[in-house]
Amino acid sequence: MRTSLLTLLVLLPLAACKTEPAASTDAPTDTTAASVPLTASATLEPRSGSTVNGTVSFTQEATGVRVVANFAGLTPGEHGFHVHENGDCSAPDGSSAGGHFNPTSALHGHQTDPATGRHQGDLGNLTADENGSATLDLTDNVLMLDGPNSIVGKAVIVHDKPDDYSQPTGNAGGRVACGVITSGMAAGQTTAQDSVQTP
Ligand SMILES: [Cu+2]
Numbered sequence: 366m367r368t369s370l371l372t373l374l375v376l377l378p379l380a381a382c383k384t385e386p387a388a389s390t391d392a393p394t395d396t397t398a399a400s401v402p403l404t405a406s407a408t409l410e411p412r413s414g415s416t417v418n419g420t421v422s423f424t425q426e427a428t429g430v431r432v433v434a435n436f437a438g439l440t441p442g443e444h445g446f447h448v449h450e451n452g453d454c455s456a457p458d459g460s461s462a463g464g465h466f467n468p469t470s471a472l473h474g475h476q477t478d479p480a481t482g483r484h485q486g487d488l489g490n491l492t493a494d495e496n497g498s499a500t501l502d503l504t505d506n507v508l509m510l511d512g513p514n515s516i517v518g519k520a521v522i523v524h525d526k527p528d529d530y531s532q533p534t535g536n537a538g539g540r541v542a543c544g545v546i547t548s549g550m551a552a553g554q555t556t557a558q559d560s561v562q563t564p
Pocket residue numbers: 445446447448449465522524537
């Protein structure tokens with residue numbers, strides 16, 4: 366009796382220790398995260414009968430998340446540009462991406478105006494030139510690339526019309542491009558291939 370109890374007391378801690386290493390096997394695929402900047406990217410494809418396509422990269426920097434976007438096929442002028450809540454671009458009109466990504470239940474707003482608040486996904490507008498090309502390069506201190514409110518796994522949407530910052534979602538019209546945000550940089554689209562949607 367006494368012997369078996371002792372055996373149990375000795376074995377229990379051993380068993381407990383043994384299970385701990387196994388718990389870390391579901392770590393992210395990027396095991397070099399400590400030495401590599403936190404990045405994410407999306408490749409956007411046309412929706413709603415448009416020819417709009419482009420890429421967006423997100424990189425964690427000291428002052429915030431740098432957002433670099435390049436688009437083609439737009440009508441000249443401003444186009445609402447948001448992160449939406451569902452990483453699902455399957456619908457022909459992009460509706461499967463759901464509403465603006467808004468984990469803090471804020472009101473819709475301008476990307477840089479803290480007075481009114483904003484959805485985390487509110488990135489303002491892209492401005493296309495006369496050839497339909499748009500570039501954007503900004504640093505945002507609301508977007509998150511990790512943690513429970515990360516934008517990874519959400520979708521980037523480009524709209525037909527400008528975001529006028531009105532409630533509830535800026536009145537930006539149809540969705541002319543959509544892409545799912547995946548972790549890692551899409552440099553040359555080499556690391557984002559398994560995220561590319563085939564319509
Ligand atoms: Cu939107």
